[in-house]
Amino acid sequence: MTTRVAEYQIAIATSTVPSANTDDTVRLKVYNSGGERIENFNLDNPNRDDRERGRTDTFTFLPTRRYRTNDIEYFYLQIYGNDAWLPSAITIKTVNMQGNVDVQWSRLQWDPQHWLSTDRSDANGNAVPVYKLNKSLSRDRDDDSPPTSAFDPNHSEYEYD
Ligand SMILES: [Ca+2]
Ligand SMILES: [Ca+2]
Incomplete structure (x- = not known):
C-alpha cells in the first residue's frame, strides 16, 4: 500500500573516470503502468555545474499531477547531446504527504x-x-542490496521532445 506522491528526491553520481562529466541536458522521465509518461524532469540545478566527475547531484521535484507511488511503473534516464556521460549511481525516492520516504x-x-x-x-x-x-x-x-540489472540498455522506445 503506497500513498500519494508529494515529492521526488533524486541523487545521481557521476563517475570519476576521464570525460565522465557532461554539460548536456539530462532528463528523468516517469511512466505509469499504461506506458504513459507522467513526469519529465530536467535534472538541472540552476546555480550548479551538474554532472562533474566524482560529484553527486541531488534534485527535488514536485509531482505535476496527482497519483500514487504504486502508479509508477518505470523510469527513463535520457541525455540530449553527445558529450558522453558516465553515471556511477542513482537513487530515486518518493516522499509521501507526511514527509516520509515512501519507496x-x-x-x-x-x-x-x-x-x-x-x-x-x-x-x-x-x-x-x-x-x-x-x-x-x-x-x-x-x-539494502543493490540491484544489478535494473537498467535495460537494449530497449527500443525513445522519446524526443
Ligand atoms: Ca546546472
Ligand atoms: Ca563527457
Whole structure:
C-alpha cells in the first residue's frame, strides 16, 4: 500500500573516470503502468555545474499531477547531446504527504560500460541515449542490496521532445 506522491528526491553520481562529466541536458522521465509518461524532469540545478566527475547531484521535484507511488511503473534516464556521460549511481525516492520516504529505487553499482550519449559510437560503441529503470527489478524498500540489472540498455522506445 503506497500513498500519494508529494515529492521526488533524486541523487545521481557521476563517475570519476576521464570525460565522465557532461554539460548536456539530462532528463528523468516517469511512466505509469499504461506506458504513459507522467513526469519529465530536467535534472538541472540552476546555480550548479551538474554532472562533474566524482560529484553527486541531488534534485527535488514536485509531482505535476496527482497519483500514487504504486502508479509508477518505470523510469527513463535520457541525455540530449553527445558529450558522453558516465553515471556511477542513482537513487530515486518518493516522499509521501507526511514527509516520509515512501519507496526508494536505486542502482548503486553502475556498469562502467553504460555511457549515455546520442552518439552511439562513444564509449567504444557502447553508448546509448537513454536507459530504462524497471521498478520491479530495482525496488528495494526493505533491502539494502543493490540491484544489478535494473537498467535495460537494449530497449527500443525513445522519446524526443
Ligand atoms: Ca546546472
Ligand atoms: Ca563527457
